[in-house]
Amino acid sequence: RFGFADAVSRRIKSFSGHVLTMGSEAPADIRVDLSDLKSVEKKMQVLGGRHPEIRGLIHLYPLNVYFDGAVTDTHEINASVKSFFLMVRHLLPLLDRPDTLISALAFESVVFAYANSPGNIHPVFAALGGMLKTMNKELKNTRAKIVDFSIADPLKHVESIVDQYMAELMASDLHVETGYRDDKRYRLSLVEQAVEQGRSTVKKGDTILVTGGARGITFEILKALAAEYQVRPIILGRSDINALDAEFRKKDADEQYIFKSLKARMKGSRPVEIKRAVQKNLALREVMANLAELSAQGIDIQYHCIDVLDTEAVLRVVDSVSTIDGVLHAAGVEESRFIGKKSLDSFNRVFDTKITGVRNLLHALDGKSYRFFFTFSSVTAKFGNEGQVDYTGANDMLAKILLREKTLHPEKTYKVFDWTAWDGAGMATKETVKKVLQQRGLEFLPLARGVRFFMDELSDSGSTEAVFTGRDTALDPDGLFQAPGLPADEHRRPFIDRVVEKNEIQTQYSRILDLKRDLFLLDHSRLDVPIFLGATGIEAMAEAASTLAPEGSRLVSMREFSIPYGIKLLKGRPREILISAGQQDGDPGLFACSISSQFKNREGMAMGDPKRHYQGLFEFSGQKPEQIRVRIPEFTPVQYNGNIQDLLYHPARLFMDGLFRTVEDILSFEPQVLISRVRNSSEKQFFAGDAAPDFITDVAIVDAMFQTGGMLEVMTTHEIVLPARIRQMSFYGQLQKNREYICITRKTDNGQKANIYQLDLVDPDGMLLIRIEDFEMVKVDRLAPENRITGKISSPALKKAS
Template identity: 25%
Template sequence: MHESGQNDHICTDISRYQVTISNPSSVFLVSGGAKGITAQCVIRLAQRYRCKWILLGRSENAPIEPAWVRDSLSESELKKRIMEDLLAQGEKPTPMKVQKVFNTISSRREIQKTLSTLEQVGSQAEYLSVDVTNPVTLREKLAVAVERLGPITGIIHGAGNLADKLIEKKTEQDFETVFAAKVKGLENLLSSVSLSQLDYLVLFSSVAGFYGNAGQTDYAIANEILNKSAHLVKQYHPNCHVVAINWGPWDSGMVTPELKKAFAQRNIEVIPIEVGAQMLVEELSAAHHETAQVIIGSPLTPPAEALDPELRSYRIRRRLTLEANPFLQDHVIGGNPVLPATCAVSWIINSCEQLYPGYKFFRLENFQVLKGIVFDGTQANEFILDVREVTKTDANEVTFEVRIWSEKEKGKIRFHYTGLVELRQQSSASPVYNPVDNTSSKTITGLSLYQSKTLFHGLTFQGIERVLDINEKSLTMQCILPKIENKQQGQFRSHPFNPYTADVLVQSALIWSQHLHQVGCLPSEIQQITQFKSIPFDQHFWATLEIKIKTETQIICDITTYDSLGEIYMHLSGVKFTISKSLKFLEKK
């Protein structure tokens, strides 16, 4: 997954950033840059851009090894030599002592390998043994390095510590160890240079800061401070290329086979070193100059816990505004923006999922539109979502009854939407759908439907590519909805239920009623929505509407959406639409 947040400041001279990093006089200061993942990223950058590097780390560096270890390359041989040396000094070679010496030698070798590789690719590099949390020593050593290499024009802050424990087991020292490296380290790095001279500021953050993660409260806090710092620096220094990269777990030595298995169970993908390093290079291109924060990795969904048998109730309050939800301008009925019913569905589902991390939406039953939310100036300032747990089963399933309402006047309640949500710990496999026979050879383009008065939807919801077949019993259409930026989605994000692609399905009934019976219609009730997987953006999907009942006042139908192999994304059954010739307000004004 790769998401970005855009900053409002626009640079008017992009050309200068296309050459800055490749300038041989550019000097990058890199914390944690001589070992591990950060070192691999620096090497990849150096292969692309020949500039100078000041690498910081806490490890001591000794370019010349003792004679007794120079030809020992394997771990077993090196540890054997270490034990012999300890014995020669009259010390007992305990496993702890041997490991400590081994780690010191391995660390020095890795530092030397990084410096040697940078030199081989044509970059000049120096290593400074210094703790970034010590501002005095940091400034002293940097001053000497700057005299040799030149003024610092870029910073990459990759240093960090972990102290993973459940919060009730964490100590103040655990917090300080984690917090200081990230936050105090950044503060000290920025205070050692003039921000006005920086062309680049790259902060190695984590998806833990964006999503949170069990056992990493301190790490999540520290990384989220880096995220906010990136936006703040960008605000005051718009000419600087600033980015906080929220990395997921890397495929490095720290990720053991057991940990990989645990990640796989949570659908978390590890980042291959070569891929991650190359993505860093791409993030520093001029095309991403205005992007202050990116996420590279999978969402950190916590593992599901066993259900507590106690049934609880919750009340969640929410304010909705046009300004916070730009997509509403593409869903205007009768001159007023109207919240799509699918967004109300998304609101209900997401609220329930947030109560039970690790559980996934499977089914919504008896969804009703009681009084839609119309932004006509008289809408409520606040909306209340009441959630009541109805059942919990040994099969790790939980069902909620949900109502969304508002108070129009003091003491006068107005109900908007209701429904029953079922969450499951395990997803069900997607069944295969066999579409109804397409008997018509004449297709209708989606463009013609949106340009005519058949569909009122603006660009955000224009996902119908063409209608493949339409008759009195059914309609089949091919769809694709381009990716909608998060800012456009506002308070109604597309995970796990995608309200924007789902709204495209609802449009099938509008086409059917207008095309065959010259009447408008609006959704009022859905007996059941079953989702097997989310309908994606930027990919073709197909939908078939099947008419079950048609009267003078309503249509009841089923809608099924599926991929090119027929695997079902979602099935809507018992979808009720109110139809009337008087519903002319659906036409564009």
């Protein structure tokens, strides 16, 4: 309906190809409602025989729902996902041969769902991507490809999008997932990365809604959560523990005993039926034993025998609980069969457990104040896997559902755990499954290590999806693993551009500051002159140092920081800066860093010596800093008329705006101590096209800390002060956007030309996140009488002092 199918058809016909269209609307050659799966199956059963010339399938129906802006529901899943499975299954003899194609076109949801500022994520596209990755493995001679586009107003560019799409289909590249943005081609890659150590998402005594019963990996995780956080789990499982025969509850009722008893009861039954009954009773015994073990730890535990597919039952449980702090959606079904042998019923069982399950949970939790939502997925969502077209499609869609939820609710923590096969728990304990995976070279995850990975990940709220796998390159035909010699994740360093020089112990990068790209500079101007921030200087040097730092290390401190000369963009002209880092004193984790610039004449020749603007020592370590709790002083209230931000953020007083209006309130005010509430909540673009760059430091919050020194002076002495030096700055935890923090600013020295401050940034519980020691700010000006605000604010401490 939006022109893509017509455009694709015209391109194919221009190459002397033939096109058959399928859909519910009048122009379609094959009329069928794609959401009516019985009708689709009936049509597909005869289509291949009538049209043996078919050599490709391009699935564009999901574009209708995407551009309609409709919510993903059962109708769309049937029409977009399950009908796609039926088409491929019934056309398999025609598609599984050389020079054939299966493809789909997507927007913002396959490659670009992982962008720093994702667009409108439509998870159904990801389901197709997951399925195509498995089709790529099962159909060895068939090209399987999904092409993701990120473009403003795509309906105005249908023809150019289709041109790029068709060119990608006809190119020699065999990667299943590719993307295009601004005429640049993108692919995904996996990069090994250490966990960011912050405060745990899970808190002591949290009530957690858990799907997937109380067996396998879920049980092992619950044991660890109960031991460390004394959580209160509400477990949803399909196992009816009350159905366990009293005879089989005996302690000595082992597998042999149960088999012998059931064989006597089930005379005339087939051996496979008896074996199935034995396994069911053993599973019930395991659930009861596991629940008893959890209860023995002294925690409050609930178990509800309901299927996560039952919308009303899930809603009843959620409504019956006053507080749910978080969710662990671990339910899953695995029924491995190749596409040609997989029934629609089997596909439904596997796919719906993940997707209908998560949709039911999100529906039931709508309006509830839960803090986090975790889900268990699989590495197969990233690689594809033979026999698991339903499992890979569901898990890939599951991840994008949570990525979309994160964009809608940035204050909550969402996390997808893409597990490899565990050794000793989970689906891979089935002997047949384990044997197949071992033959394919899969590296199994030891049980204790997997539990530890999960617990460690609770402290990393910066990433929504984490993949836990060995470097199983045999499973990775799409090349997601980066080559070991490549620099890790360079795209996460937005202040680094061109490499000037680099070796193992030192590096230098060139960066052009340009107002068209670096939009943040427009929000940090004094007398209409954009100024590069002290906080951005710290970030830029940290990024340079991180390219030399040991793998898995993190920034823990900065020392001896100073700003010899500020960086201004006079007349708004672009300006080149050079960012350098070098190993210090042979210490692999310590780097002397600087930012300088070089004046060049019109011919581009360097003139004179470089001018140094910023410098400091940056320390990286693999050790997690010891957590420190700071006592928050009692507040001395401050009164003021109007909005405190409007009062302080004035061009004559504090010249920050927009992105850097980060001090939201003054909580306490004394002549030497200022306590403020800060938050990085701006949705403005920091860089062109990027509202949420992935920094090493939180630039906006670090700048907010710097601002508080200036605020203290504006509110007391009428002085304008600017950052000059920092003796030491220590980083204790990762910050999150839209989270409130408290900055405690103490003035410890009032000199003739400069003041000294001590600053602590803490969370509302007093846990220290950033500490700045001996922060020197130089006095550069005094407020004109008409711009002073001391008469507009008051506090008991000021009255007492006066």
